[in-house]
Amino acid sequence: MLSQLYTQTTAPSPTPREGSSAVGFSFEVLPPLKGTGTDSLFKTIETLVPFGPRHINITTHRAEYVYREVQGGLVERRRLRRRPGTIAIAAAIQQRWGIPVIPHLVCSGSTKEDIEYALLDLQFLGISDLFLLRGDKAREESMYQPTAGGYTHALELIEQVNRFNEGFFADGTPMKVKGTPFEFGVACYPEKHEEAPNLESDIQVLLEKQQNGAAVAFTQLFYDNQKFYRFVARAREMGVNIPIVPGLKPLTKLSQLATVPKTFRCDLPLALSQELRRCKDDEAVKQVGIEWALEQCRDLVAHGVPSLHFYTLSAVDSIRQIAEKIY
Numbered sequence: 001m002l003s004q005l006y007t008q009t010t011a012p013s014p015t016p017r018e019g020s021s022a023v024g025f026s027f028e029v030l031p032p033l034k035g036t037g038t039d040s041l042f043k044t045i046e047t048l049v050p051f052g053p054r055h056i057n058i059t060t061h062r063a064e065y066v067y068r069e070v071q072g073g074l075v076e077r078r079r080l081r082r083r084p085g086t087i088a089i090a091a092a093i094q095q096r097w098g099i100p101v102i103p104h105l106v107c108s109g110s111t112k113e114d115i116e117y118a119l120l121d122l123q124f125l126g127i128s129d130l131f132l133l134r135g136d137k138a139r140e141e142s143m144y145q146p147t148a149g150g151y152t153h154a155l156e157l158i159e160q161v162n163r164f165n166e167g168f169f170a171d172g173t174p175m176k177v178k179g180t181p182f183e184f185g186v187a188c189y190p191e192k193h194e195e196a197p198n199l200e201s202d203i204q205v206l207l208e209k210q211q212n213g214a215a216v217a218f219t220q221l222f223y224d225n226q227k228f229y230r231f232v233a234r235a236r237e238m239g240v241n242i243p244i245v246p247g248l249k250p251l252t253k254l255s256q257l258a259t260v261p262k263t264f265r266c267d268l269p270l271a272l273s274q275e276l277r278r279c280k281d282d283e284a285v286k287q288v289g290i291e292w293a294l295e296q297c298r299d300l301v302a303h304g305v306p307s308l309h310f311y312t313l314s315a316v317d318s319i320r321q322i323a324e325k326i327y
Contacts, residue, residue: 001100001129002183002215005054006243006306023300024307025327026245027319028057031085038092044316045093051323054307055100056093057131057218060086087118091125101127102185107157108135111149112170115157119164123179130184131218132157144195154186155205158212188217188244190231194265203235210242217242218309221249221260223292224269225299246300249311250318251289253282290318297326 005024027048032041045056090101105118122130134154137144146152151160160170165181168174186209189202196202206217217240222228232244251260257276261268268276272292279285297308308326310319 002102002185005100006216006245023305023326024054024245025051025310025323026054026057026307027310027312028059028247029089029312030059031061031089034084038089041089042096044312045097047316047320048312048323049097049099051327053099055102055129057102057309058086058090058093058104060104060106060135087121087125087127090122090127094125094127100129102129102131103127104131104133105157105161106133106135107146107151107154108137108144109147109150111147112151112160113149115160116164116170119161119182122182126180128180128182130161130182131186132161132184132214133187155208155212158184158186158209158214162213183215184213185216185218186214187220188231188235189220189265190222190228191220191266199231199234200238203231203238203240206235207238207240210240214242217244219244219247220266221247221264221311222266223272223296224267225296225303227267228300229303243306245307245309246305247309247311248293248296249313250286250293250315250322251276252286252315252318254279254285256285286318289315290321293318294322294325297322301326 029041029044032038086103090103093099094101103122105115110118122128132154134144134151134157144152151157161182161184163170165178167178186206188206189196192199192202193205196205206214209217219228219231228246235244249260251257251272254276257268257273260266272288275288275292276285279288300308310322312319
């Protein structure tokens with residue numbers, strides 16, 4: 001499915017072109033917090049479905065430690081998964097709206113067995129597209145630590161999926177019947193991954209992902225299109241020829257001036273940061289975020305990107321307003 005959704009393999013044009021309005025649209029959602037139900041999530045999807053998404057990505061989240069007071073003034077440490085249900089949510093979206101879904105599978109917090117059972121469940125449900133990535137370190141870790149029986153790098157996860165497609169379980173046991181093979185997308189970073197020593201080595205990892213079957217790459221969010229264009233041009237020079245889809249997230253809160261660069265390891269352009277500092281409240285930030293992202297989108301479309309991919313957390317209404325002007 002992914003290879004059919006994304007057929008453009010050329011780099012963005014170095015100069016804008018006129019009349020490009022057929023650019024694709026997709027977005028990413030989070031499973032609801034444990035115990036909160038699906039109403040908010042489904043409202044997000046209902047808001048954005050009218051713009052004809054090519055697919056909807058669904059994140060997955062590892063368990064983490066939480067601390068709770070117990071009797072006697074003691075504190076108990078427990079592991080809790082706050083957002084379960086990635087596969088179930090993917091199935092519900094596909095059944096309800098008939099839109100292709102791309103659930104995330106991550107190394108972080110997962111064992112080989114966890115991944116294997118997830119692949120089996122997805123195959124039973126007829127979901128054959130995946131987004132494979134290492135995932136974030138746990139909050140209590142100073143640096144990423146693989147789960148016992150799990151993986152250190154996304155390339156190892158890719159290898160397991162490829163072996164599954166070939167008809168072998170993680171322990172090498174052959175399957176009696178192979179199902180529909182999975183296609184998968186991967187992550188990439190216009191301003192490099194935080195753990196990469198330099199951009200070229202990070203692109204080399206992306207090239208290896210392509211060589212091992214990746215059909216498309218989705219970028220980390222960014223706010224400077226020139227960095228995206230330079231990244232894509234360098235990736236093409238190094239042999240990456242799969243579609244590279246820009247990931248975008250409109251700013252909506254004053255606090256994001258500090259948190260977004262820290263959390264996502266991306267720079268805010270000087271003009272944007274200066275404009276945000278003039279804002280007195282979140283509503284003003286939201287309007288600045290919409291205008292900045294809208295100009296980003298128009299410029300990306302003019303330069304011939306294959307699609308626009310949006311991260312929806314706390315930004316659904318902003319994305320709706322942007323999409324109304326682009327699509």
